[in-house]
Each structure stands twice: as structure tokens, then as C-alpha cells.
Amino acid sequence: MGGRSDVWPELSWERVGPLVEYLNPLVQIGGKYSLDMPFETGWGNVVLDVTPRGLRTPTYRQGDVAFAVHYRLLDGDMLIEADSGSATLPLADHSVADRFVAFREAAAELGIPAPRSTRICEIPGSAPKFEDDREHRPWDAGAARLVWRAFDLAAAGLEAWQAPFQGHRPRVGVMWGGFDLSATRYRPHRTTPRRDLPAFQQNGELTEYVSVGFSLGDAETDPGMYAYIWPQPDGMDGRSWGVDGATWNSAAGLVQLPWRVLREAPDPHRAIVAFGDAVYDAAVDLAGWSTDLLGPRCDGWHMSTTPAHHP
Structure with a gap:
């Protein structure tokens, strides 16, 4: 990995900020399940992996279902992968509330319970809960x-x-x-x-x-x-x-x-x-x-x- 500017691109909050303000609460939807995992020092086991297509949760096990949530940034979708099947939800042109409702319904079809908490955390000025964030968010690929x-x-x-x-x-x-x-x-x-x-x-x-x-x-x-x-x-x-x-x-x-x-x-x-x-x-x-x-x-x-x- 060298220092060429085409490899290490210009980056500014002005360019990515609107998308991050949408993505941050979205990744918390899948991330909430990690709070049911055994506590590891410093919450080290809750992180999202950086994949070749985006960000993915750890494998969760709830009841009889094993699953993970993959936020495929390069594809513009959210993929729920479970031993019981899979579901793909587009991220473009929706609100956080829309995506939470769609996630909850798709997860239920796969036998996955809804996250136990819907509170949006660590984002100053955010809506209190996923279902409260109804701002329409255009997708910037x-x-x-x-x-x-x-x-x-x-x-x-x-x-x-x-x-x-x-x-x-x-x-x-x-x-x-x-x-x-x-x-x-x-x-x-x-x-x-x-x-x-x-x-x-x-x-x-x-x-x-x-x-x-x-x-x-x-x-x-x-x-x-x-x-x-x-x-x-x-x-x-x-x-x-x-x-x-x-x-x-x-x-x-x-x-x-x-x-x-x-x-x-x-x-x-x-x-x-x-x-x-x-x-x-x-x-x-x-x-x-x-x-x-x-x-x-x-x-x-x-x-x-x-x-x-x-x-």
C-alpha cells in the first residue's frame, strides 16, 4: 500500500457526513444484538468487521437461529444471513424508521427476534429511537x-x-x-x-x-x-x-x-x-x-x- 493519492483518497466530513448520519443509526440496528453476547473486556467482541463489500456484525445465536447482518455499502443494501434463509433490504431513499420496520419484519420471517432495544445511542442530537427517525435519506453511492x-x-x-x-x-x-x-x-x-x-x-x-x-x-x-x-x-x-x-x-x-x-x-x-x-x-x-x-x-x-x- 503506497502513498498515491488515488489509493488514499481525499476525505472530508462535508463529503461523507450526510451518509454517515444515516449509516450510524442503521448499523446500530444489527449491532444491538451483540449486547446479548457474553461481555468481553472493553466490549471488544461487539465490533463490525470491515469486509470486501462493507461492514458485517459477528455471528449471533438467538434461540435456534444463527445469523449475521451485513451492511453492504458497495451494493447499497442490508443483507440478513441466517441458517434459516436470507433477506436483502435496499438502503437507498429511505428513513431509519423505514429500514427498522423492514428489518424487523424480514428478521421475523427468518425466526429472528427484534432487537431488545431500539434506542439510538452515542449520536448527539439524534432521534430517541429508530422508529422516531423519519427523515428521508437519499443514498450517495x-x-x-x-x-x-x-x-x-x-x-x-x-x-x-x-x-x-x-x-x-x-x-x-x-x-x-x-x-x-x-x-x-x-x-x-x-x-x-x-x-x-x-x-x-x-x-x-x-x-x-x-x-x-x-x-x-x-x-x-x-x-x-x-x-x-x-x-x-x-x-x-x-x-x-x-x-x-x-x-x-x-x-x-x-x-x-x-x-x-x-x-x-x-x-x-x-x-x-x-x-x-x-x-x-x-x-x-x-x-x-x-x-x-x-x-x-x-x-x-x-x-x-x-x-x-x-x-
Whole structure:
């Protein structure tokens, strides 16, 4: 993956924002089922996979039915895949309420119960529930491809960053509440969650972690990579973050690498790895994390064809 601008496209909230405001509550419809899964540290098992066509939930098992929901951004539809059959719902030119009703009816035909919660969460200013969001949403296929491409490129870099970590690290995926791509490393040191947060966020702060991710931004924040350490240690100011243009935003409590800076790097893929490594180095230096949790970073093909006894 090189740094050519045709590979790493221009990205702005103005271009993708209207589509994201539609997609974010939509992915929460399928995502709600993950709240019935066993709790994994930091909710790491609830993320949506970035697929060759869009975003897909984990496999759910409810009663006698196994199913998943695939938001196929490149096809403009929502595919419910179950052992009892499948159903495809178009996403174009509908409201969130329309799609929720259609999803509920199609799921029932497949023996899948409706989600136990219909509340829209983590979206400031949103309607309270899926059935309340009746705004008509035109479908922008170009923006959908751009959203998928950005997630796909960022996921490749984050997966490479995660590869050598030998501690607990859930798969890289999209957190369906905030609609950001997340790669998180944990260590089993209990912490005291902040009590002013919702319960699900408090559950996410039960142990120490380092999080590196990608966000499509909002009206005030540019798209780009972000990172933070929980609990936040002292000494984050004045550090180098692996990539020219990456900075510490003390007000937000985030290390940030804007997409516009990332795509101009000689190799954006390697820049994501360097950015993540610099954040983990800060956790080692400032919060006592161990370098023993890091294995070698090697090309997979090289490792599969080189005898173990070779130097």
C-alpha cells in the first residue's frame, strides 16, 4: 500500500457526513444484538468487521437461529444471513424508521427476534429511537464507497500494528455506537471507571488499555487517526508521535493524525503502524506497560517459508 493519492483518497466530513448520519443509526440496528453476547473486556467482541463489500456484525445465536447482518455499502443494501434463509433490504431513499420496520419484519420471517432495544445511542442530537427517525435519506453511492475505502485502508494499517501484540487484543473493527474503527490492546490491571459516563463506557474502563483508531470526524473534527491511553498518564505533552503532523490534543485527550496529513506520507500504511507504535511507546514510558508483550513484526509469507532453525 503506497502513498498515491488515488489509493488514499481525499476525505472530508462535508463529503461523507450526510451518509454517515444515516449509516450510524442503521448499523446500530444489527449491532444491538451483540449486547446479548457474553461481555468481553472493553466490549471488544461487539465490533463490525470491515469486509470486501462493507461492514458485517459477528455471528449471533438467538434461540435456534444463527445469523449475521451485513451492511453492504458497495451494493447499497442490508443483507440478513441466517441458517434459516436470507433477506436483502435496499438502503437507498429511505428513513431509519423505514429500514427498522423492514428489518424487523424480514428478521421475523427468518425466526429472528427484534432487537431488545431500539434506542439510538452515542449520536448527539439524534432521534430517541429508530422508529422516531423519519427523515428521508437519499443514498450517495460515491460517498458509500469512500466510507468503505477509508475504513478498509485504515483497518489494514491497524491490523499490521496489532499483529505482534501478545496480550489481549480484540479484532480490529468498527464500534457501531460511535461508528469509529478501533484497535485496542489491554493489560489485566484493574482501574476505576469514571462515574460520569454511561454504564457501557464504564464497563469499557474496567482495565487499562491503549486504543488506536480511525474516525470519519464530524462538523468540528477532521477525519483521521486518533489514539489514547487509559488511564491517561502525565507527560503526554512534547512527545514525538511517529509521524510528522501527528499531535497531542490535550483538550480532547487524544493523539491525532489527520487523514489529510496521513495520505501525504510516503507510505500511509507504515505511517499508521509508526503512529500506533509511538503511542504504545508512551504507554511503556509513562504508564509502565511492558515491552515483553511485543513479539517480532515479520512478513507472514517470509515466516511461512523460512525453517525455524535458520538465523
